[in-house]
Amino acid sequence: MNNDQVPCHEAKFIDQNGVIKITRIPVVQELARQRLDYLPERFIRGAPANSPIAQFSEPIPAIDMRKIQLECDHLEGRARELAKLADAAKEWGMFLIKNHGIEPKILDDLKDVVKGFFGLSFQEKKASVGSYVSVDNMGYGRNYVKSEDQSVDWIDRLTMKAAPKDATLGLHVWPQNPPNFRQSMEKYAEEARKICDTILQALAEALSTDKHIFIKQFDKEKSEINIRVNCYPPCPRPDLALGITPHSDPSALSVLTQFDASGGLQVFKNTKWLTVHWPVDALLVNLGDLMEILSNGWFKSSWHRAITQRDVERFSVALFYNPPSESEIEPIERGKRCNGSSNGYKKVVVGEYLKNYYDITPTDTKQAIEFAQL
Numbered sequence: 001m002n003n004d005q006v007p008c009h010e011a012k013f014i015d016q017n018g019v020i021k022i023t024r025i026p027v028v029q030e031l032a033r034q035r036l037d038y039l040p041e042r043f044i045r046g047a048p049a050n051s052p053i054a055q056f057s058e059p060i061p062a063i064d065m066r067k068i069q070l071e072c073d074h075l076e077g078r079a080r081e082l083a084k085l086a087d088a089a090k091e092w093g094m095f096l097i098k099n100h101g102i103e104p105k106i107l108d109d110l111k112d113v114v115k116g117f118f119g120l121s122f123q124e125k126k127a128s129v130g131s132y133v134s135v136d137n138m139g140y141g142r143n144y145v146k147s148e149d150q151s152v153d154w155i156d157r158l159t160m161k162a163a164p165k166d167a168t169l170g171l172h173v174w175p176q177n178p179p180n181f182r183q184s185m186e187k188y189a190e191e192a193r194k195i196c197d198t199i200l201q202a203l204a205e206a207l208s209t210d211k212h213i214f215i216k217q218f219d220k221e222k223s224e225i226n227i228r229v230n231c232y233p234p235c236p237r238p239d240l241a242l243g244i245t246p247h248s249d250p251s252a253l254s255v256l257t258q259f260d261a262s263g264g265l266q267v268f269k270n271t272k273w274l275t276v277h278w279p280v281d282a283l284l285v286n287l288g289d290l291m292e293i294l295s296n297g298w299f300k301s302s303w304h305r306a307i308t309q310r311d312v313e314r315f316s317v318a319l320f321y322n323p324p325s326e327s328e329i330e331p332i333e334r335g336k337r338c339n340g341s342s343n344g345y346k347k348v349v350v351g352e353y354l355k356n357y358y359d360i361t362p363t364d365t366k367q368a369i370e371f372a373q374l
């Protein structure tokens with residue numbers, strides 16, 4: 001099979017005139033199987049992928065889940081951990097989670113179904129999972145495609161709605177193969193939701209405000225959980241490609257786990273791209289735009305990207321936790337609580353925020369959040 005015969009994803013996008021278009025992009029796993037010694041043109045970034053100079057960072061903050069739990073009775077230790085959390089949320093917009101408490105079996109099952117799915121042939125993958133029909137970044141395929149001539153990321157991905165419960169009712173959008181895919185993913189999502197709920201309360205306490213102030217905007221039945229499984233196959237020219245283009249997540253919180261390899265995630269901090277020290281199998285939390293809005297600018301959503309590696313295949317699972325789509329979220333009072341780095345934020349309807357985000361992403365800067373700025 002030469003390069004032109006590789007199976008393609010069909011990515012739908014709406015062009016500048018509002019017309020739905022389809023562009024065909026080679027399946028990256030299939031390209032990687034050919035062990036090319038060059039990078040196909042479509043994947044070449046305009047500027048060197050690793051500029052500005054990426055460096056290894058100082059370790060990012062690691063938050064001990066046991067210490068931030070409400071039941072923790074070591075009050076002094078808890079206060080110290082909350083201060084560390086506040087610092088991480090303001091300075092990094094991301095942190096690692098120690099002692100997350102998710103049973104190894106749940107994470108092992110997650111890894112098995114993810115690798116099981118991406119281990120299928122392209123035809124089997126297509127047969128295993130249906131599509132969400134509309135242009136909404138869901139299903140097996142591609143991310144952030146907006147035109148025929150844009151350079152695209154070195155990634156295959158699978159995105160699904162895990163909550164609310166009826167989000168996928170009547171749709172064949174969960175992989176049928178491996179057969180326990182949905183069950184394993186939902187089990188993991190349930191655990192990740194508990195972690196998010198604890199973090200939401202801890203973040204509020206870390207700002208010395210009512211601990212319910214963020215979590216009250218979520219709803220057990222209606223909050224959204226979207227999950228994106230990212231597969232980054234070995235790349236012939238990591239210096240010219242990116243795994244995921246720079247972005248902030250639109251979510252309130254994103255919980256990430258990775259398998260097999262680390263060294264792929266980078267965060268933009270103090271004018272530099274830093275490679276995140278992220279032990280394989282640890283959980284990492286990203287603050288998304290909705291959290292920056294909810295906190296009225298106190299906390300920052302992280303601007304991050306994934307790089308590719310020459311001989312390494314890496315998988316990550318990103319779980320995005322949002323208040324209900326139809327709800328209007330309200331930033332906390334500005335007053336003393338805003339750090340003054342922006343004019344602050346206004347109320348936004350979650351679904352409208354997300355729609356705008358997906359309409360304009362990818363962007364070169366954190367532009368989507370301007371939608372909610374005063």
Ligand SMILES: O=C(O)CCC(=O)C(=O)O
Nearest residue numbers: 228230264265306316318
């Ligand atoms: O693979 C990673 O580490 C990052 C993934 C990510 O940023 C995303 O899916 O939004």
Ligand SMILES: [Fe+2]
Nearest residue numbers: 247248249304
């Ligand atoms: Fe992300």
